[in-house]
Amino acid sequence: MEMGTQVSGSSSWQHALVSSIEVGIVVVDTNFVIEQWNQFMQNHSGYDLNDVRGRSLFTCFDDLDEAWLKNKCQPAVEMNTPVFMIWEQRHYLFKMDTARPVTSPAEYMYQNISIFPILCEKGAVEKICFLVYDVTDQAMSKMRIEGLNQKLKEISRVDGLTQLFNRRYWQERFEREFKLTIRSKKPISVLMLDIDHFKKVNDTYGHQAGDAVIQSISKLIKKATRETDIAGRYGGEEFVILLPDTTAENAYTVGERIRKAAEKTLVEHEGAEISVTISAGIAEFNAAYTQPLLWLEAADQALYDAKNAGRNTVIVSAVNTA
Template sequence: MAIDSSLAEMHWKHDLLGSIEVGIVVLDKKYNVQVWNQFMENHSNIVPGMIQDKCVFDVFPDIDKDWFMRKAEPAFTLKSPVFVIWEQRPYLFKFDCNRPITSPVSHMYQNITIFPLASLSGAVEQICIIIYDATNEAINRLGVQELNAQIEEISRIDTLTTLLNRRYWLEQFDLEFKREKRTENPSSLMILDIDNMKGINDTYGYPAGDTIINGLGKVIEKATRETDVCCRYEGQKFAVLMPDTPVANVEFLAQRIRRLVEKFTVVHDQINLNFTISIGIAGFIPTYTECSQWFKVADNALRQAKEAGRNNVFVAE
């Protein structure tokens, strides 16, 4: 009768471990596997007999051994449970994602709990790891984060040129100005404007003007560095902030951009259109108290370039 009772108990425990929708792994002090339930078998394709009494790090070498042992130590020594969520570490056991083929992730995200298993003497000889499939939660959270990042990115961009828009550029300009006030580095500001834009719009229409604006945006993007902060400031006017760059270097670049634009042709409704630009340049001066002063000096330099006959570069004194 006692044997039948033991078999019955073993059966329901096995049935429980097999039907529960979480992973259950029991490890001894040497991190050898003692229990490996059906969930773990299903997702790893490793049956209990293949992993029983084997070190989990030997079977799963991609587990960060030092990290996991640090996490498990409080369970062994302090009898304290440990929790690790997927945002801290995406997974402990790298299992394939069993979501539909359209799922945006390739692996299962996991939350894990490590808790002590005390023997009759009270000593902790084993720990139990419970693995929860947190993939749905992760997909939803990551999806929201990605959407928010896309919205934030869109809010910074000028849709016609894909350069920064005026609002976001002014924020960066103000930050750079404050940095310049602290460091007094030789940074420069360049303002570019398409010559005779009104004549272009009147002759060919505003869509042609937009094509030209878009073309200039591409020239500026290709000619400047990743560290330069470029924007379509308004209408046909562009601004380029060049941190840690002296005016002499910027004047060389401005002339290069001017010549590139002079030779550049855009096509609108099968019509080849050419245009020129004027550029004003101003270096940072430590006596400026507001960034608007710096911008005004560069804008006045642009006006002088226009007054000198357009298709010019003028550097503020």
């Protein structure tokens, strides 16, 4: 029975059904030469049945992976077993336009595929039938939901003002890295910093100005750190940076880079130019820190020492590293 064209030997209702059904039907022989092709395929592929009959499926759709598809169809051909493929495994088998190319956000039709063997009178598989289901709307809906879930996940991890990690998530990462470091014994340092005389900024210029200053320092932190570093806003005007594969000496270089950049930065707010400095404390991991909190407290103490030393300075923890 030919599909998509007028056929002799089949009733008009059968032909009408096959032509109007909203499922693609493609029949090929075991060499993947096209024999049948219904109206759905004609409408969405742009090929009439007369254009494709007798041609290899792989010449009509040149992006089809021939070796992959033949392997996928092997159970149908050799064991007379249906094969199914969903769009999550492969977005499409036949690259075709969506049913609504103007209004749909999809670049192509997402498809679920059923592959059925067709037997000859002697019971051997002589043809393969592909049923093509347009699941673009379902795929788009699922991806939108997954995208929203990912955004919610990111929001739950990120501080809204600075776009650095928030304290809760940073603490989780810090404790995880602490456990990994005990096993790996690789150098790793934590750096704590805060903005000097920040209360004075708020009292003089207002909290919006204070927020602008915090955002300015967070940008300097992002610029000074690597993708593998874990930077977060610990609270108020205080920041923390975990620096994997970094000794205290190298962490000091990072701290100085941020300190010098902050010293040169003027934050403009409602006509005022606000200058600030930062102080920082650094602690490299060592065996003396049996708990994550002890390690963090060492960096905090170094920060406190930097404040007492006159601010606008970076100090490394004096805890014995032997």
